[in-house]
Amino acid sequence: MTGSSGKFRPLEGRAAMRARSQDEAIIEVTWCYYQEGMNQNEIAERLSISRATVVNYLSEARRRDYVRISLNSDVFRNQKLARRLVDRFGLQDAIVVPSAPGGSDQSLDRVTRVVADWLPSLLEPGDRLGVAWGETVYRVAEAAPRITIDNLTVVQLVGSRPAALGFAAETCSATLARRYGAHCINLHVPLVLSERDLVERLKREPVIRMQLEAVADCNKTLFACGTCTAESHVVHTGLLDRSEIDVCAAQGATGVICGRLIDQDGKGLNREIEDRMIAVTLEQMRGKVMGLLVGSGEDRAKPMLAAIRGGYATHVATCSQTAAEMLNLA
Structure with missing residues (x-):
């Protein structure tokens, strides 16, 4: 197995696509929750994902500083x-x-x-x-x-x-x-x-x-x-x-x-x-x-x-x- 043959590039490409897809899903979940006021069950139903995944995506959004919650x-x-x-x-x-x-x-x-x-x-x-x-x-x-x-x-x-x-x-x-x-x-x-x-x-x-x-x-x-x-x-x-x-x-x-x-x-x-x-x-x-x-x-x-x-x-x-x-x- 060598990296120079190029035969792993499609796999790498699919991995990158999966990462981009997950990033987009995190952003979509975050938008629905904080901007549209949807609850976690509604988001899960709209995006056809589990409620646990919604919870994880919201947690990841906060970890990445996509969202900052503050009081005046x-x-x-x-x-x-x-x-x-x-x-x-x-x-x-x-x-x-x-x-x-x-x-x-x-x-x-x-x-x-x-x-x-x-x-x-x-x-x-x-x-x-x-x-x-x-x-x-x-x-x-x-x-x-x-x-x-x-x-x-x-x-x-x-x-x-x-x-x-x-x-x-x-x-x-x-x-x-x-x-x-x-x-x-x-x-x-x-x-x-x-x-x-x-x-x-x-x-x-x-x-x-x-x-x-x-x-x-x-x-x-x-x-x-x-x-x-x-x-x-x-x-x-x-x-x-x-x-x-x-x-x-x-x-x-x-x-x-x-x-x-x-x-x-x-x-x-x-x-x-x-x-x-x-x-x-x-x-x-x-x-x-x-x-x-x-x-x-x-x-x-x-x-x-x-x-x-x-x-x-x-x-x-x-x-x-x-x-x-x-x-x-x-």
């Missing part, structure tokens, strides 16, 4: 808790989704999905969007629609560090840039180095210097404020071990922004390790045209409050339980 973000912006957050903390805007009955992970999924729909309306051509790292930011990037925002630049805010499940900084920024058809500027250095002198030498490298200038030049940011517990992202990525995070918490550490610890008022703790980090500084995170803080969960209320008090956030997205807890703590 204004529904959640106008929610009572959202308006209370804006009024209480002097925010430009906020969005609050109902907490999920299934627990914190489902609530976070709701929040990140609504942020993915909301974020494009907060961006304009020519914006330079700084993107942080971690699970929350990664979920937003993964849920983002495939659209084009003219002349948008997405910038990685922290250097590289191994992270589980693709939550690394370069993955978050590259994924969001790809979804938005944007130019991506990655920060091609480790987040933490062994010596301060090495950090300074790397910063002087022309390419790294240009990338750090892009970090400082962002006019908008997307970030989360992590916790200071044993389950913190900085512990899982090895920036701090469990004993160190406990000591920091005892010293007043309340949240983590781009690897840097802050107290309840949003002020940095200025640990020694930060002199060996290559990442956006806390000062650079303040005073942005837009600082979109995303978070959900009972352990996120205090860190998010600290981020707001520190002047890092102009916009907030969270769930109803977290919003209520933030208001109770304020």
Whole structure:
């Protein structure tokens, strides 16, 4: 059996035709269901296929991003808790989704999905969007629609560090840039180095210097404020071990922004390790045209409050339980 004889080409041709036929069937099923409002049994009868096939085709259409289901973000912006957050903390805007009955992970999924729909309306051509790292930011990037925002630049805010499940900084920024058809500027250095002198030498490298200038030049940011517990992202990525995070918490550490610890008022703790980090500084995170803080969960209320008090956030997205807890703590 050889591929050069040509005798397999008809089979290949039939396989390609079958693939095209299935693609057309998926599109037809999707159109009937979402545009014509037909139910699954009606579609199965019209196309002479089984209802199970209809279900599979609809699932495949969603997987391929043929269909995107979203709710108008204004529904959640106008929610009572959202308006209370804006009024209480002097925010430009906020969005609050109902907490999920299934627990914190489902609530976070709701929040990140609504942020993915909301974020494009907060961006304009020519914006330079700084993107942080971690699970929350990664979920937003993964849920983002495939659209084009003219002349948008997405910038990685922290250097590289191994992270589980693709939550690394370069993955978050590259994924969001790809979804938005944007130019991506990655920060091609480790987040933490062994010596301060090495950090300074790397910063002087022309390419790294240009990338750090892009970090400082962002006019908008997307970030989360992590916790200071044993389950913190900085512990899982090895920036701090469990004993160190406990000591920091005892010293007043309340949240983590781009690897840097802050107290309840949003002020940095200025640990020694930060002199060996290559990442956006806390000062650079303040005073942005837009600082979109995303978070959900009972352990996120205090860190998010600290981020707001520190002047890092102009916009907030969270769930109803977290919003209520933030208001109770304020």
